Amino acid sequence: MIEIKNLRKGFNGEAVLKGIDAKFEQGKTNMIIGASGSGKSVFLKNMLGLFEPDKGEIIYSGESLLDMDIDRKSDLRKEMGMLFQHSALFDSMTVEENIMFPLRMFSRMKLAERRERANEILERVNLVNLNKKMPSEISGGQQKRVA
């Protein structure tokens, strides 16, 4: 379970998150809805530890995110996924290389295996034949699907 207690975050003196409390239970799908600029992304980035809250607590299964050292945070993040607003694909890599990147970093898979896995994924999101394209050569929607 993920628990958020009195989360506060602001930028340049302007409060964005004003004391958020929430609980995310295992096995449930949660939605965060709000107007543009209301702080949904800021909230998620706080949950991931990409932003440091001004106040409050973020607790993962009884363990406070703010008390975790960088290695523990890293391990925790490996279990998370996030689709960024700008897709966050690496400009210098092709679509296929972007998909293979985590496999290359964290598995012992050989290139052929990684490529096969990347092609399987591309097939699932209807992006066959885009393997060698650069992120800038595909549409925003396609970028989101690759991400």
Place this chain on the structure above:
Amino acid sequence: MRFLRHIGKYMMMLIGVFKRPTKTSVLRELVLKEIDDLIIGSIGITAFISLFMGAVVALQTALNLDNPLIPKSLIGFATRQSIILEFAPTFISVIMAGKVGSYITSSIGTMRVTEQIDALEVMGINPLNYLIYPKIIALLFYPFLIAIIMFVGIFGGFLASVYGNLVSLEDFVVGLQDSFIPWHIAYAFIKTMVFGILLATIPSYHGYYMEGGALEVGKASTTSFVWTCVAIIVANYILTQILLTT
């Protein structure tokens, strides 16, 4: 106070660069790519500038030699000394701050703006190590570039003065060999190593910690160029004081 905060943050960044290293096979590839981008990619322009600067130094020296008591070999001597001691290590580093420094700041800054750095963090990768460490290692090869620049600069001086009929080949070579102190070469390369580290880390700092959008990437590149130049010039003075006057 703000300056001190930046220095502290810069130091913390340097510590972070050496923590949680990236997979060796990936790192090896990144280092080779950076050597290609930062060092090999800079040979052309720096050699071109160096060739002409060497020629101009030789010409200026020759044109200012009015006194018949001063030997013509001074042209070779002055070219060698100015190229080895200052032009190759310092002047080329300032040029590199513009070429390589802006590239580093803008590439890392764009990654920050487009959340690619956040994506690395979410994947559990240390972005500091992944992005900056290969650049530091690549720029440790910077003295090889400077060695080429030294040769090309002196060659430029030779072409301008000997083929411009300002000095004979024999006099130029005598000047090149006159009062040669091997420590000067070591001094130049020590300076180059320090400048290389500054060239890799200061622009990386400005790119990594930038905030805002595309416009701020441009501003960060300019700021990074200014601070890299300042750091190079100050380090040049301190190193000269330490290495040549003691």
